Amino acid sequence: MKENFYVLNNDYKIPSIGFGTFRTPSGEETEQSVLNAIKAGYRHIDCAAAYGNEKSVGDAIRKSGIAREELFVTSKLWNDEKGYEKTIAAFNKTLEDLQLDYLDLYLIHWPIAKASKNNWQEANSESWRAFEDLYKQGKIKAIGVSNFLPHHFEPLLKTAKIKPMVNQIEFHPGMLQEETVEFCKKNNILVEAWAPFSNGQILSNPVLTEIADKYNKSVAQLSLRWIIQKGIVPLPKSVTPERIKSNLNVFDFEISAQDSETIDKLTNCGGSGLHPDEVDF
Numbered sequence: 460m461k462e463n464f465y466v467l468n469n470d471y472k473i474p475s476i477g478f479g480t481f482r483t484p485s486g487e488e489t490e491q492s493v494l495n496a497i498k499a500g501y502r503h504i505d506c507a508a509a510y511g512n513e514k515s516v517g518d519a520i521r522k523s524g525i526a527r528e529e530l531f532v533t534s535k536l537w538n539d540e541k542g543y544e545k546t547i548a549a550f551n552k553t554l555e556d557l558q559l560d561y562l563d564l565y566l567i568h569w570p571i572a573k574a575s576k577n578n579w580q581e582a583n584s585e586s587w588r589a590f591e592d593l594y595k596q597g598k599i600k601a602i603g604v605s606n607f608l609p610h611h612f613e614p615l616l617k618t619a620k621i622k623p624m625v626n627q628i629e630f631h632p633g634m635l636q637e638e639t640v641e642f643c644k645k646n647n648i649l650v651e652a653w654a655p656f657s658n659g660q661i662l663s664n665p666v667l668t669e670i671a672d673k674y675n676k677s678v679a680q681l682s683l684r685w686i687i688q689k690g691i692v693p694l695p696k697s698v699t700p701e702r703i704k705s706n707l708n709v710f711d712f713e714i715s716a717q718d719s720e721t722i723d724k725l726t727n728c729g730g731s732g733l734h735p736d737e738v739d740f
Contacts, residue, residue, distance in 0.1 A: 513531025
């Protein structure tokens with residue numbers, strides 16, 4: 460089974476695996492890793508203003524020689540830029556840094572931020588209104604959110620004229636976020652998985668190692684395939700050329716229902732420890 464892309468609820472296509480750029484230092488390291496990813500075959504690049512490396516991502520895209528329409532580029536609105544006018548300004552800065560004319564996907568990075576803790580519903584609503592206007596102008600092809608739980612969606616959906624197309628959440632073995640995934644599927648919102656390898660702890664998990672060996676794959680490849688078989692888009696990140704390549708080599712095998720169930724039941728697999736209601740940034 461090979462799935463090259465999903466179709467969002469506005470009929471826009473999104474590649475079924477993306478390349479993450481979180482915590483990759485700006486400059487040569489980011490530029491080279493993104494160039495290596497594009498060369499390996501990734502066509503979906505996930506970045507964010509808060510990562511501080513969008514200029515380097517933009518340089519890599521420009522130097523890759525790949526036609527813009529062949530790439531799917533995501534960025535995210537940072538927490539202290541919420542509100543209508545600030546969102547427009549932040550978006551324009553991101554576009555300038557990435558050296559692009561449009562974004563394929565723009566996300567609200569976190570639902571509740573330190574800067575808008577007391578009025579987070581209104582802050583999200585005003586940012587979403589800006590997202591909708593930018594979307595109508597064709598400057599963003601798809602709009603969505605990140606780290607939203609069902610109770611964060613409820614106030615947003617009351618005022619939204621356009622439903623979010625994507626929700627990017629922490630998702631990996633040991634962290635299934637079943638309630639949120641179920642909510643998104645019910646509302647035709649595609650789920651993306653950040654930190655698909657947790658904090659790296661899963662890579663030495665004995666259960667995952669045993670299952671991965673059975674398929675002659677690495678634990679990383681097994682985890683990515685497990686996520687893809689759930690209809691979720693994983694966003695692996697690496698700066699090592701060989702790992703960048705191998706993380707893409709996940710479409711030539713299928714995990715059995717029994718093995719998937721075993722992975723589903725895993726606990727104590729590490730994680731970021733970040734809860735959307737409690738982040739202090």
